[in-house]
Amino acid sequence: MSFELINSKLLVGFGTTCLLFLLTLVLSLPLGLLIMFGLKCPFKPIKWLCNVFVWAIRGTPLMLQLFVVFYVPSMLFGLRIFSFTSTTVFDGRFIAALITFVINYACYFSVIFRGGVDNISRGQFEAGKVLGMTKSQIFFKVILLQVIKTVIPPVSNEVITLVKDTSLARVISVAEIFFINETEILTKAIVWPLFYIGVFFLLFVGLLTVLFNYIEKKLSYFKA
Amino acid sequence: MAYLEVQNLNKSFGKTEVLKGIDLSVEKGEVLSIIGSSGSGKTTLLRCMNFLEFADSGKMILDGETLIDGDSVKKESENELRKKRLNFGLVFQSFNLFPQYSVLKNLTLAPTLLLKERFKEYKKTEKDGQKRKEWLAAEKKAINDDCLALLDRVGLTEKANSYPCELSGGQSQRVAIARALALKPKILCFDEPTSALDPELTGEVLKVIKGLKNKDTTMIIVTHEMGFAKSVSDKVIFMADGIVEEEGTPKEVFGATKSEKLKAFLSNVTDKEGE
Numbered sequence A: 001m002s003f004e005l006i007n008s009k010l011l012v013g014f015g016t017t018c019l020l021f022l023l024t025l026v027l028s029l030p031l032g033l034l035i036m037f038g039l040k041c042p043f044k045p046i047k048w049l050c051n052v053f054v055w056a057i058r059g060t061p062l063m064l065q066l067f068v069v070f071y072v073p074s075m076l077f078g079l080r081i082f083s084f085t086s087t088t089v090f091d092g093r094f095i096a097a098l099i100t101f102v103i104n105y106a107c108y109f110s111v112i113f114r115g116g117v118d119n120i121s122r123g124q125f126e127a128g129k130v131l132g133m134t135k136s137q138i139f140f141k142v143i144l145l146q147v148i149k150t151v152i153p154p155v156s157n158e159v160i161t162l163v164k165d166t167s168l169a170r171v172i173s174v175a176e177i178f179f180i181n182e183t184e185i186l187t188k189a190i191v192w193p194l195f196y197i198g199v200f201f202l203l204f205v206g207l208l209t210v211l212f213n214y215i216e217k218k219l220s221y222f223k224a
Numbered sequence B: 001m002a003y004l005e006v007q008n009l010n011k012s013f014g015k016t017e018v019l020k021g022i023d024l025s026v027e028k029g030e031v032l033s034i035i036g037s038s039g040s041g042k043t044t045l046l047r048c049m050n051f052l053e054f055a056d057s058g059k060m061i062l063d064g065e066t067l068i069d070g071d072s073v074k075k076e077s078e079n080e081l082r083k084k085r086l087n088f089g090l091v092f093q094s095f096n097l098f099p100q101y102s103v104l105k106n107l108t109l110a111p112t113l114l115l116k117e118r119f120k121e122y123k124k125t126e127k128d129g130q131k132r133k134e135w136l137a138a139e140k141k142a143i144n145d146d147c148l149a150l151l152d153r154v155g156l157t158e159k160a161n162s163y164p165c166e167l168s169g170g171q172s173q174r175v176a177i178a179r180a181l182a183l184k185p186k187i188l189c190f191d192e193p194t195s196a197l198d199p200e201l202t203g204e205v206l207k208v209i210k211g212l213k214n215k216d217t218t219m220i221i222v223t224h225e226m227g228f229a230k231s232v233s234d235k236v237i238f239m240a241d242g243i244v245e246e247e248g249t250p251k252e253v254f255g256a257t258k259s260e261k262l263k264a265f266l267s268n269v270t271d272k273e274g275e
Ligand SMILES: Nc1ncnc2c1ncn2[C@@H]1O[C@H](COP(=O)(O)OP(=O)(O)O)[C@@H](O)[C@H]1O
Pocket: B013, B016, B018, B036, B037, B038, B039, B040, B041, B042, B043, B044, B045
């Protein structure tokens, strides 16, 4: 296997990893907010259902969830929701991995968000009420930014874990960064791709750290 | 009938009866002080009047409008409650300013949100886009000017662009008072407005409250500052164990005390003030 070939495969892998990461983040944050409302729902059955769901997702390995989402529909119902053959980046495998990641991370985020909301003093909600605000005005105008400020550190931890978790998509053969021909690399003892990958992750995480520090600084003008 | 009438108001938390038939009345432009030892139900009373807690039974009538009738509030929609809440302002012991907004924005936020609702109504009658824009701009400016005037009234004009974390406790409470006034409530309630403050900061807040007293501002003040209650009030009530134990003018309540409980309470407070 030539340098060019490995190199181009790695580059495609980088792209897929980045795409998986970004889409997961963009979709799981709002979904996490939605599940958080479910966790705090005064209507008991919904609250209960959401709690069980979050418990199930947080209590099982991500790898298992990947297998379940990808294979179980076809095994049980003969449904080919996710086509098994790769054509484009948005093939069935990628979609299955994305769905799994989004659900998994949304559950983690929802619990973080719940903690953030619970941390806001009751007085903030009451001050909003007394000033004639609606529930949604209180949430979006008064509470949300304070919650964002308090959850930035735990969320940034999760996000950094997500960068590295994307490599799990390999188990359902998503062509992410690790999806290079292992045997060939090993038998020929080509070491550089491994460094290449390591540097990629370090840079990625470094960039995110800078970004989160920036957000934290931007929000440091007030005390929540 | 007085401007505000509260009749036989009851409130329990589970099995604990906290308010056991409270009666009170306030005339427009009057200041009513509520005193009483901690745990006597003063906060709960204010919270029921502001619909933060729902009374179990009794009545509250403000300016001829019945706001509480038995346990009616428990069945009301969030929107109805919201409208009722706007009759009252409440200043909390712990200020509860919105930390992410500047002082001025703390004042303008709620009026601006209400303006959005009024704008929706206005749009139904006015189809001309240019006129709509002008109307909205004029209303926004009016809110801004109102709020700046209120900041001036509490002596904090130069803090308009500061954030709550940059204020002292006394300044925070003065902002909270201005914020409550920005919605022009019919009755302004205070729940121990100086209890969370260092002693040297209580003076500035009490001075501001005194300065609000005029024929149009009706206030209900829960306080532990007896000197203040004596000088600012038209009427004082003493609460003990969820009932109004004694009421009258400051002269009657402090000068010619009848109830033994109030005598004990007052001597206890003055002892502490002497320390
Ligand atoms: N949300 C609540 N749940 C249960 N008990 C409460 C609640 N709020 C107040 N109480 C009880 O009601 C009583 C009166 O409290 P409160 O109105 O705060 O008194 P005060 O303001 O005069 O000190 C206290 O015994 C308190 O424990």
